[in-house]
Amino acid sequence: MQTVKMVVTGPFNAGKTEFIRSVSEIDVVSTERKISLASEKSVKEATTVAMDFGRITVDEDLVLYLFGTPGQRRFDFMWEILSEGMLGFIVMVDSSRPETFREARSILETFHAYAPTPYVVAANKQDMKEAWDIEDMRHVLRLDSKVKLISCVATERDSVKAILLELLYSILSEMENGEK
């Protein structure tokens, strides 16, 4: 059995767990615990402290694993471990919480420093009325025009599929360019 993995990262409450849950064929294995910080508690009650883990079986010989990183900075010691051997990564950004954009940018740079693999940025929660416009987000996140910044609603499977496909197209494209 061959296995490959992708990492889903992003700030606290960006929607990483929902993203994996939308496409995983197994119940997402996540280690959650009650949030202790009052500022974070106002956003949600429990968060991922170790990792989420989802699986998509491709065929008899190949399985894709999706790993979600803990969103809170104090667990960032896990990031480098999770990034080892990844095919590519997805940075989830909550479009409705601009106060997390700087953190998202920082996470992106950190992961890119760990491994020069392709990545896409998913502008999540685009269905919310507070969501920022994609191009405004690109500007604030300081993303080059070549970086794929894609609208996303992590609770919708088609939306998640679109993000995964864009990342796979990027991986394929980079492999083909590397041969030229």
Add this chain to the structure above:
Amino acid sequence: MALSGNLRDFTITQLLNLINLANKTGTLIVEGPSETAEVSFRDGKLAYAQIDQEDSSLASVLHKAKKLSSGQYKSIQQGAAHISDKELGLLLINAGYLSQEDILTNLQLHFTDIIQHLFTWVEGFFHFDNDSLPPDDRISVRLDLENLIIEGSRQMREWEQLQDEIPSLDMALKFTDRPGTNLRNVNLSVEEWRVVSYINPRNTIRQIASATKMNDLEIRRIVYGLLQAGLVVTTRLEGVSTSAPTVRVFPTEDKEEQKSLVNRLIDRIRSL
């Protein structure tokens, strides 16, 4: 017990806070990567400060503050080099050239500048010599530390923010290829130009800091400004082997098999 340690564990702001709360008298000696500072306190108040390579004599301080002309400063150095700061201060006051307040205010500003420079030090060792004070011939001040501590805390917050923005100094920088950006038309400070002159995907930010003799905070500040202005972007270091993944990305080394694997993944995701 001796008050000594590493700035990584105890910041300058925390040290000032401790000295203030404990009403300490003595001299704090901080050995940074390239220079050493000595800061004296009396009863928890700032009395004197000096950085080893910098002239902290009264004549030099007043000259830098433009209270003495270059000609006057030169005459003092040549003709009155043997007199102490206290004697020189008295001479200037008696001659009606400066008031006592002028002298103390300018010394306070000079010492405050040294403390603010110290806030940028994030590496180094410190120790506090109880009851050690500057030589008697030097003029000392009595400056409350509270405002300096507040300023130090503000800089700490800035430092934390800059660390978030630029988490690693091992990244390189490159110029953005935005059409219409002409560096010649951008107003940069001398320090920014020094950094700009080293920008190259083969130089890490840390190497640029070393070449320009800037500490972590100073280089982060400048790089952050250049990033915000859209002049540069961070990039992976070129020309060196990056940390090769110890875990294989693909289960096979064969390029065609790898492509086939990605295509199988694409087909599977489409079919979900």
